[in-house]
Amino acid sequence: MKALVLAGGKGTRLRPLTHTSAKQLVPVANKPVLYYGLEAIRQAGITSVGIVVGDTGHEIRDAVGDGSRFGLDVTYIPQEAPLGLAHCVLIAREFLADEPFVMYLGDNFLVDGITDLVEAFRLADHDAQILLTRVAEPQFYGVAEIGPGGEILGLEEKPEHPRSDLAIVGVYIFSPAVHEAVRAITPSARGELEITDAVAWLLGNGFRVHSHLVSGYWKDTGRLQDMLECNRIVLERVEPDVRGTVDDLSEITGRVIVEPGAVVENSILRGPIVIGADTKILSSYIGPFTSIGSGCLVGGAEIEYSIVLDGSSVQGVSRIAHSLIGRNVEVSRAAGVSNTHELMVGDHSRIQVRA
Numbered sequence: 001m002k003a004l005v006l007a008g009g010k011g012t013r014l015r016p017l018t019h020t021s022a023k024q025l026v027p028v029a030n031k032p033v034l035y036y037g038l039e040a041i042r043q044a045g046i047t048s049v050g051i052v053v054g055d056t057g058h059e060i061r062d063a064v065g066d067g068s069r070f071g072l073d074v075t076y077i078p079q080e081a082p083l084g085l086a087h088c089v090l091i092a093r094e095f096l097a098d099e100p101f102v103m104y105l106g107d108n109f110l111v112d113g114i115t116d117l118v119e120a121f122r123l124a125d126h127d128a129q130i131l132l133t134r135v136a137e138p139q140f141y142g143v144a145e146i147g148p149g150g151e152i153l154g155l156e157e158k159p160e161h162p163r164s165d166l167a168i169v170g171v172y173i174f175s176p177a178v179h180e181a182v183r184a185i186t187p188s189a190r191g192e193l194e195i196t197d198a199v200a201w202l203l204g205n206g207f208r209v210h211s212h213l214v215s216g217y218w219k220d221t222g223r224l225q226d227m228l229e230c231n232r233i234v235l236e237r238v239e240p241d242v243r244g245t246v247d248d249l250s251e252i253t254g255r256v257i258v259e260p261g262a263v264v265e266n267s268i269l270r271g272p273i274v275i276g277a278d279t280k281i282l283s284s285y286i287g288p289f290t291s292i293g294s295g296c297l298v299g300g301a302e303i304e305y306s307i308v309l310d311g312s313s314v315q316g317v318s319r320i321a322h323s324l325i326g327r328n329v330e331v332s333r334a335a336g337v338s339n340t341h342e343l344m345v346g347d348h349s350r351i352q353v354r355a
Helices: 033-043 057-064 085-091 115-123 178-184 195-204 224-235
Strands: 002-007 048-053 073-078 101-105 108-110 128-134 142-146 152-157 166-174 209-213 218-220 251-253 256-258 263-265 268-270 273-275 280-282 290-292 297-299 302-304 313-315 330-332
Touching: 002 033, 002 085, 033 057, 033 101, 033 108, 048 057, 057 073, 085 101, 085 178, 085 195, 108 166, 115 128, 115 166, 115 209, 128 142, 128 195, 152 195, 152 209, 166 195, 178 195, 195 209, 218 224, 224 290, 268 273, 290 302
Parallel strands: 002 048, 002 101, 048 073, 128 209, 251 268, 256 273, 263 280, 273 290, 280 297, 297 313, 313 330
Antiparallel strands: 101 166, 108 218, 128 166, 142 152, 142 166
16 A cells, blocks of 8 residues: 655645745644654555645655655655645556555644554455544534445535534545546536545445544644644653753753753743753743744743744743744844834734733
8 A cells, every 4th residue: 555645735824834834844742744644654554655745845855855764665746736635646646556545635633643544444345435533613624424334425525514523534545446536527616626526426436435533633734723732732642851951940840851952941841841952941931732943042931832943032022822933033022112012024924912
């Protein structure tokens, strides 16, 4: 079995970060989301992986390389434009050949991986298997209707009146039959070849399509709140590991990781948190569910339930929470007139300030 990982797309919901970086490389607990998916694929016993890339393909290539660090053999498949998930299957035909394959959306996050899904497919006699999870608001997702034996009866994309609460997760397994399906369908109203249309074609032509329910936690990391929630879930599982330098004036409570080269002075660290390599935490408070990237500086500041990416500086600012701070960002207290905010903010940003 092979794997097809989709790592293109614009990442519009995470702008402005994704103006300059691939959405699949935004870190959760200081590790890119894409890496979790690649590790899950390897754990499922799959080693041959094709990665579909778009405008940010150079970043994906730099981050993943030939895949050997993950125990994988990676082939890159350029996509000229985001023309739909089924289009990714279409352009990957040569790589996929006539083998069954997992299709994994690179910005999806599954805590317990995909091993159960892959094993279930290998033991069964299905032409497609779709990963599903129960959600509170199915009208915002692709929704599946299933029969008593778990067979897929129908799919709807963001239905006004959903027939179930089972949302389609961004992981599928297909037999080679899907290649006929993606050639048979036509672009949707938004100009894309939809994978749901390909699955509907399989259903309509007598192929066996089955469901598999997520056994653990799943998130599509396309929004800020989803990134922060994934960060929380991962940090809840970390074990304490202090390899940096922490002085006697500092206080550490709970599950805290301080990576090599990091320096913590006169500060309070309340886990679970992770402090990246070569970062300095000076006279500050870092609260639960926070990850600070490598080469950062936090001085005289308070941060909790947030993600700070590599090379950023936060100084003299009290109580930052529920925030995602990009790479090489400077956040500092404004000098001069009190109650004045001085901002230089990129397109599609969101800032909340106390009036």
